[in-house]
Amino acid sequence: MSLDSSNEPAIELVGIDKRFGAVHANKNINLTVAKGSIHGIIGENGAGKSTLMSILYGFYHADQGEIRISGKPITIRDSQAAIAAGIGMVHQHFMLVENFTVLENVMLGAEGGQLLRKGVASARRELKRLEDDYGLEVDPDAVIEELPVGSQQRVEILKALYRGAEILILDEPTGVLTPAEADHLFKVLRVLRDQGKTIILITHKLREIMAITDTVSVMRRGEMVATRKTAETTVEELAELMVGRRVLLRVEKGEAKPGKVLLSVRNLTVKDSRGVTMVDDVSLEVRAGEIVGIAGVAGNGQSELLEAIAGIRKPASGEIFLDGKPVAGVGPAELRSLGLAHIPEDRHHMGLVLKFEEYENSILGYHRDQRYGRGALLDLDAIRKDAEEKIAKYDIRPPNPRLRTANFSGGNQQKIVVAREIERDPNVLIIGQPTRGVDIGAIEFIHKRIIEMRDAGKAVLLVSVELDEIRSLSDRILVMFAGKVVGEKSGEAGEQTLGLMMAGIAA
Amino acid sequence: MDYFDILISILGSAIRLSVPLLFTALAGLFSERAGIFDIGLEGKMLASAFASACVAYWTGNAWLGLLAGIGISIVFSLVHGFASITNRGNQIVSGVALNFVAAGLTIVLGQAWFNQGGRTGQVPAEGRFSSIVLPGADAVRDVPIIGPLYANVISGNNILTYIAFLMVPVSWWVLYRTRFGLRLRAVGENPGAVDTAGISVSWLRYRALIVAGFLCGFSGTYLAIAQSAAFINNMSAGKGYIALAALIFAKWKPVPVMLACLLFGFLDAFANFMQGKSVPLLGEVPVQIFQALPYILTCVLLAGFIGIARPPKAGGVPYTKER
Numbered sequence: 079m080s081l082d083s084s085n086e087p088a089i090e091l092v093g094i095d096k097r098f099g100a101v102h103a104n105k106n107i108n109l110t111v112a113k114g115s116i117h118g119i120i121g122e123n124g125a126g127k128s129t130l131m132s133i134l135y136g137f138y139h140a141d142q143g144e145i146r147i148s149g150k151p152i153t154i155r156d157s158q159a160a161i162a163a164g165i166g167m168v169h170q171h172f173m174l175v176e177n178f179t180v181l182e183n184v185m186l187g188a189e190g191g192q193l194l195r196k197g198v199a200s201a202r203r204e205l206k207r208l209e210d211d212y213g214l215e216v217d218p219d220a221v222i223e224e225l226p227v228g229s230q231q232r233v234e235i236l237k238a239l240y241r242g243a244e245i246l247i248l249d250e251p252t253g254v255l256t257p258a259e260a261d262h263l264f265k266v267l268r269v270l271r272d273q274g275k276t277i278i279l280i281t282h283k284l285r286e287i288m289a290i291t292d293t294v295s296v297m298r299r300g301e302m303v304a305t306r307k308t309a310e311t312t313v314e315e316l317a318e319l320m321v322g323r324r325v326l327l328r329v330e331k332g333e334a335k336p337g338k339v340l341l342s343v344r345n346l347t348v349k350d351s352r353g354v355t356m357v358d359d360v361s362l363e364v365r366a367g368e369i370v371g372i373a374g375v376a377g378n379g380q381s382e383l384l385e386a387i388a389g390i391r392k393p394a395s396g397e398i399f400l401d402g403k404p405v406a407g408v409g410p411a412e413l414r415s416l417g418l419a420h421i422p423e424d425r426h427h428m429g430l431v432l433k434f435e436e437y438e439n440s441i442l443g444y445h446r447d448q449r450y451g452r453g454a455l456l457d458l459d460a461i462r463k464d465a466e467e468k469i470a471k472y473d474i475r476p477p478n479p480r481l482r483t484a485n486f487s488g489g490n491q492q493k494i495v496v497a498r499e500i501e502r503d504p505n506v507l508i509i510g511q512p513t514r515g516v517d518i519g520a521i522e523f524i525h526k527r528i529i530e531m532r533d534a535g536k537a538v539l540l541v542s543v544e545l546d547e548i549r550s551l552s553d554r555i556l557v558m559f560a561g562k563v564v565g566e567k568s569g570e571a572g573e574q575t576l577g578l579m580m581a582g583i584a585a
Numbered sequence: 586m587d588y589f590d591i592l593i594s595i596l597g598s599a600i601r602l603s604v605p606l607l608f609t610a611l612a613g614l615f616s617e618r619a620g621i622f623d624i625g626l627e628g629k630m631l632a633s634a635f636a637s638a639c640v641a642y643w644t645g646n647a648w649l650g651l652l653a654g655i656g657i658s659i660v661f662s663l664v665h666g667f668a669s670i671t672n673r674g675n676q677i678v679s680g681v682a683l684n685f686v687a688a689g690l691t692i693v694l695g696q697a698w699f700n701q702g703g704r705t706g707q708v709p710a711e712g713r714f715s716s717i718v719l720p721g722a723d724a725v726r727d728v729p730i731i732g733p734l735y736a737n738v739i740s741g742n743n744i745l746t747y748i749a750f751l752m753v754p755v756s757w758w759v760l761y762r763t764r765f766g767l768r769l770r771a772v773g774e775n776p777g778a779v780d781t782a783g784i785s786v787s788w789l790r791y792r793a794l795i796v797a798g799f800l801c802g803f804s805g806t807y808l809a810i811a812q813s814a815a816f817i818n819n820m821s822a823g824k825g826y827i828a829l830a831a832l833i834f835a836k837w838k839p840v841p842v843m844l845a846c847l848l849f850g851f852l853d854a855f856a857n858f859m860q861g862k863s864v865p866l867l868g869e870v871p872v873q874i875f876q877a878l879p880y881i882l883t884c885v886l887l888a889g890f891i892g893i894a895r896p897p898k899a900g901g902v903p904y905t906k907e908r
Contacts (some may be wrong), residue, residue: 135781137906158783171776176898186771187782189764197764237782561806 086149088113088245088276089134091366094143097130103129105300107143111245111293115266116277118308121297122320122517124487127280128170131247135167136160147245149288161187166238167464170249172230176223179218180233181205184240201240208239212269228259235266246270247278251547252286253515264290282320282517283388284313296320321519329525332533334553337366340537341387343504344395346406348382358383358561359396364506364537369528371552371569372541375580379561380541381423384510387539388420389413390428400506419499423510423541429495430483437465437479440498468497473523489520496524497565500531507531508539513547545576589733595854597738601812603850604749605821607629607743608804609828610835610842611756612797616662618795618837618900619759620773624680626801628687633658633805634766635691638705638745640807650712650810651745656804661687662798663791665802670790673903684825686708691698692818703818705809714743714811745807750843752800757839769793773897776904804828830883837897852879 089111096104111117121127132138134145136154144151147163154160174183181201190197205218213234222230238246248267251441254259261340267277267290279291281573287294288308295305296319304319317325325492341364345460348357357379364370374380380557385391387398389410398406400416410420422428430439441450443463449464451457472493474486483491492513512528513521528551532538542548548555557579565579578584609626616623617814633654641650661683668679719740725818726736760766768789772779776786804824809816827849837839856875863869 145815156783157781161783169777169781171777173775173781175774175778177774177895178771182767182771183778186767187784189767192764194762194764194767428883 085199086113087111087146088115088148089278090144090146090149091130091134092144092146094130094133094140094145095482096133096138096140098129102300104133104140107302109295109302109305111276111278113148113276115269115289115292116279117290118279118281118294119297119318120281120284120287120294120316121491122282122519123515124299124517125297125320126300127297128249128413131167131249131278131280134160135165135247161241161243164242165242166241166243166246168233168234168238168246168248168251170251170253172234174222174230174233177221179219179221179237180225181218183222183233184218184237186237188241204240205236208236211273212239213266214239226259227254228262231255231259231263232266242544243275245276245278247280249280250282252281252283253277260286277410284316284518287316288313288578298322317518325518325522328521328531329550331529331551334368334532336368336553337535339363340366340401341508341539342399343383343387344397344399346383346386346398347394348379348386348391349394350382355394357386357393357559360558360561361564362539364539366505366537367532367535368553369532369538369540369551371548371555372539372558373545373548373555373576373580374543374558376543378558378580380543380558381510383558384420384508384539384541385421387508388418388422388475404463410443411446414502414504417505419502419504419507421495421499421507421509421512423514425491425495432482432484434483435480435485436469436474436483436494439483439494440465440468440479442498443499444502457558468494468501469490472497472527487517488515489517492516493520500527504536506539508541510541511544512540513540513544532578545573545580549573549576586746589730590688591858593733593737595851595858596734598748598846598854598857599851600738600742601850602853603846604746605804605807605812605824606770606828606831607749607843608752608800608807609825610832610846611752611839612800612804613832614760614837614839614842615757615769615793615800615828616797617832617900618897619769619790619791620771620776620897620902621794622676622680622901622902623664623665623794623797624677624829625661625683625825626680626797626828627821627823628680628684629658629661629798629801630805630808630821630825631684631819632661632687632693633821634809635687635695635705635805636805636814637802638708639811641708641817642706645709645809647712647714647810650708651714651803651806654806654809655799656677658802658805658846659795659798662794662801666791666794669903670787670794673905676901676903685705688819691816695816695818705816708810708814712810714745714807716741716743717747738836743807743811745803745811748803750805753839753843760839765792770897773899776899780904790904820892827879827883830887834886834893849879849882852882 087110091107091109094104094107107130119127119219129138133140134154136159147155152163154163155192181198184205185197185201190200202218209215214236216229216232216236222233251263281287288294288441291308292307293305294311294316296303296316343360343362346357346360350356360383372380382391386393389408393406396403396406400418405413405416426432450461462479466524469477474490474493512524528538540551555567555569555571555576556563557565557576559580559582567576609630613623613626636657640653641647665679665683669676670675695703695705702788722740723735725732760770768784772786772789779789780786792851808820829847831845832842835845856878859875860872869873
């Protein structure tokens with residue numbers, strides 16, 4: 079290691095400023111990233127993290143400011159220039175060609191000549207070397223779409239290393255990974271760091287920052303508000319810096335006072351479109367004034383169970399009772415009129431029409447209601463007034479019912495759905511993934527609303543793949559594995575116990 | 586004529602009828618594998634047929650005719666690219682517009698220049714691509730089976746026919762063995778991957794369209810001055826669409842594209858042969874039934890009898906950088 083370069087920071091950003099029209103995405107950002115370290119950048123959705131990294135990777139150009147790599151100022155005109163400067167990026171949504179092999183993906187853009195043959199041989203050798211050096215195991219001849227997500231991400235990392243990246247930017251890398259895959263990723267990142275690579279990790283998950291980074295910088299509303307040594311800070315301090323006020327990371331809730339059974343499911347079996355049994359003879363009850371959580375690894379039948387109860391998917395057999403009335407096979411519109419509200423798992427797919435304006439989404443599913451119009455006509459004034467009230471009550475930002483829904487952040491989109499469903503004052507509320515892709519401030523808010531529903535004597539059925547969320551909200555926890563409820567625990571059950579049940583090992 | 590002679594004559598005719606389909610389908614292959622739907626193949630074919638007929642008529646040189654056909658087809662491709670790549674317009678609309686432009690323009694210009702109701706003048710023999718007799722064709726003619734097959738099906742075609750079939754391995758090689766091919770296939774699946782690798786998505790797609798224009802120029806030229814000796818109104822007669830169907834049927838792969846085009850060519854030749862002939866048990870069947878066969882087959886195939894045809898994933902979607 080030469081003395082002159084080892085002391086220079088890998089990256090220095092000086093006074094970076096970027097506007098998109100009226101939005102001031104990055105305000106005078108200064109950042110120094112030490113060589114051979116893992117540097118976390120944390121902030122809520124829309125804080126400007128991705129914009130900053132896109133500037134570093136040549137996707138956007140800063141309006142002002144300077145970028146220095148290893149002490150030398152450079153201009154990064156496009157991705158090609160970033161790659162040449164030794165910067166590699168692992169995008170949140172993988173930039174892979176799905177029907178190509180690993181090898182073809184790695185070579186793309188760095189083929190080594192007009193013809194492929196020579197490049198293929200050297201790429202194969204280089205991949206083998208990277209695999210040996212960093213423990214990045216992938217079969218070079220495997221087709222991307224047949225690989226698990228964790229391996230696909232490894233290919234993204236390999237792509238960057240193959241191009242000689244010394245600085246690796248990872249944008250929300252664990253969002254799509256299972257806990258085991260995330261652990262593996264962290265292991266790889268540590269090896270990379272120990273071999274002298276510099277890693278920038280963008281995330282909104284505090285836990286990851288604490289687990290893996292050496293240094294952490296916090297962004298809020300386009301500004302870099304603080305940089306700390308990870309060892310010298312706490313989750314609470316970071317959360318406060320991110321949101322700009324004190325945040326309750328743990329939900330406070332009183333004792334549950336369960337009343338009569340409002341939702342009951344008996345021997346329910348649900349098949350998916352291919353005829354595979356996804357929910358297998360499940361029975362459960364949810365009482366007034368309690369939250370029942372369903373834990374499980376994604377894909378073990380929770381989604382289908384929710385959809386069957388919400389009337390979206392017809393059950394193959396079994397019964398569902400809503401306040402004593404049999405409702406299996408009844409459609410979603412009628413279920414809503416009977417007092418059941420549904421916050422779907424995927425707000426983009428089922429909860430919202432992203433091209434609609436906010437006020438239109440705020441009545442979706444309740445548009446036949448007398449309050450919103452008569453006969454075939456909608457009463458737009460009444461709807462917008464209603465939407466404005468919900469916006470105020472749920473602090474949806476920006477507070478503009480005429481804005482296209484796609485232009486709201488994930489957290490605010492979710493609040494639109496939550497407001498729509500909860501404000502109908504249903505007796506039974508079923509919720510899937512209430513806070514997926516939602517920032518900390520909004521998570522706290524949504525959790526409070528859910529607890530309020532319980533305290534108001536409603537029955538709440540909650541499905542989430544975030545075990546922390548299930549544990550902090552639920553009064554009772556059911557664990558689903560391979561379509562069956564494999565056990566029931568109290569809300570105080572330990573993570574370990576539930577984890578083993580979710581893996582199908584213990585009951 | 587015994588059955589073997591009939592078969593040989595149908596096969597020979599099938600080859601000749603499949604050539605324009607093959608050029609056009611390969612053109613579509615390059616365009617669509619790069620993520621640009623090319624419904625304008627029909628128009629390109631028509632325009633290049635007209636241009637090659639005009640130039641061949643005026644100069645009496647078939648090669649200049651070919652050059653004109655290729656030139657105009659590339660121009661059409663670039664217009665398509667300007668609308669759908671540079672300005673991110675809808676690729677179907679742009680393609681359909683080109684088809685209308687070609688259909689209208691060829692008639693108007695043809696009438697203005699030649700006054701023959703949309704026909705161009707008769708192209709002299711030296712302005713056409715005439716058939717080439719391969720060496721030894723006459724010598725082996727009397728060898729059973731192989732002889733007539735060589736002499737009447739493989740030999741005796743014009744140079745464009747041989748180029749068409751040569752283009753199949755060439756296309757395969759370009760797509761799967763060159764850097765250009767790798768990038769082209771990638772940009773049709775995930776332009777984001779190409780962009781982040783530091784390659785220009787637009788320039789890559791333009792080059793794919795230029796290749797498509799180049800190949801499509803051959804097909805129009807073939808129609809006008811190889812198969813016939815003049816341009817006739819609407820001479821492509823939907824072959825561009827049939828080629829597109831063949832492309833989908835072949836799942837966007839070069840060798841299957843050739844087989845699909847041969848199948849369509851064969852059905853066409855069969856329909857021609859059955860004109861006025863009686864079918865055993867049925868008697869004389871209206872010729873329209875046979876003429877409809879390729880189109881019926883197209884519908885049946887596209888309706889899903891070929892299994893899942895997985896088009897290039899980014900096909901039809903203009904590329905915009907995401908935040």
